[in-house]
Amino acid sequence: MLLAQPQLAALEGGLIVSAQAYPGEAMRDPRTMAQVAAASVVGGAVAVRVQGLADVQFTRSAVEVPVIGLFKDGHDGVFITPTLHHALAVAQAGAHIVALDGTRRERPDGRSLAETIAGVHAGSGALVMADCGSLDDALAAAEAGADLIGTTLAGYSGERPKTEGPDLELIAQIAAAGLERPLIAEGRIHTPAHARAAREAGAFAVVVGTAITHPSSITSWFDAELRR
Numbered sequence: 256m257l258l259a260q261p262q263l264a265a266l267e268g269g270l271i272v273s274a275q276a277y278p279g280e281a282m283r284d285p286r287t288m289a290q291v292a293a294a295s296v297v298g299g300a301v302a303v304r305v306q307g308l309a310d311v312q313f314t315r316s317a318v319e320v321p322v323i324g325l326f327k328d329g330h331d332g333v334f335i336t337p338t339l340h341h342a343l344a345v346a347q348a349g350a351h352i353v354a355l356d357g358t359r360r361e362r363p364d365g366r367s368l369a370e371t372i373a374g375v376h377a378g379s380g381a382l383v384m385a386d387c388g389s390l391d392d393a394l395a396a397a398e399a400g401a402d403l404i405g406t407t408l409a410g411y412s413g414e415r416p417k418t419e420g421p422d423l424e425l426i427a428q429i430a431a432a433g434l435e436r437p438l439i440a441e442g443r444i445h446t447p448a449h450a451r452a453a454r455e456a457g458a459f460a461v462v463v464g465t466a467i468t469h470p471s472s473i474t475s476w477f478d479a480e481l482r483r
């Protein structure tokens with residue numbers, strides 16, 4: 256799926272909404288996720304991010320904006336689109352952008368990040384978003400040919416603390432590195448003020464997931480406050 260440069264440029268300053276439900280959850284249905292993604296576009300999302308091949312397929316039909324796809328396999332270590340095989344399947348399902356683990360950890364298929372990105376580019380028209388967990392990840396991912404850099408794994412890969420809100424320090428560090436490709440702030444952006452702060456720290460665009468699309472979590476936040 257080809258995403259032209261002007262379409263990528265159009266994401267600048269915008270909100271990308273991630274719609275994901277986890278296995279066993281009430282909303283874990285690709286049609287439901289596609290509907291949630293479509294609803295977010297009505298509210299102004301400039302792109303959407305969805306997990307799972309069927310979710311990518313349904314979402315492609317439900318929205319006109321670019322679709323970032325990923326394929327989670329497992330819960331520990333490298334689990335976000337962990338291999339080239341997973342990445343090509345996501346591209347085949349229709350993702351304009353394939354999000355994959357962009358850390359420096361060993362990948363289950365033994366391929367390097369550079370080989371994986373080259374494989375996606377050679378085997379599809381999709382761009383690659385490297386989900387990073389540190390500045391060193393981001394530098395390596397840019398070197399490896401990633402088209403977009405995300406802070407998705409900050410606080411989850413062991414290199415950065417799990418900050419209460421977004422890891423603004425990391426966003427600022429990566430922005431200052433001048434990697435010449437879009438920096439996507441992602442992870443624990445829970446309020447409009449967090450989103451603005453991420454943008455002001457230097458993000459090209461901002462992904463919000465849980466705070467918009469995960470009702471059980473949002474409900475628990477309200478519930479916890481009422482019971483404090």
Ligand SMILES: CC(=O)N[C@H](C=O)[C@@H](O)[C@H](O)[C@H](O)COP(=O)(O)O
Nearest residue numbers: 273407411441442443444463464465
């Ligand atoms: C670490 C990991 O597995 N992140 C996943 C990546 O797709 C999702 O579970 C997150 O919901 C997504 O990154 C958006 O972040 P938040 O839900 O915090 O707005």
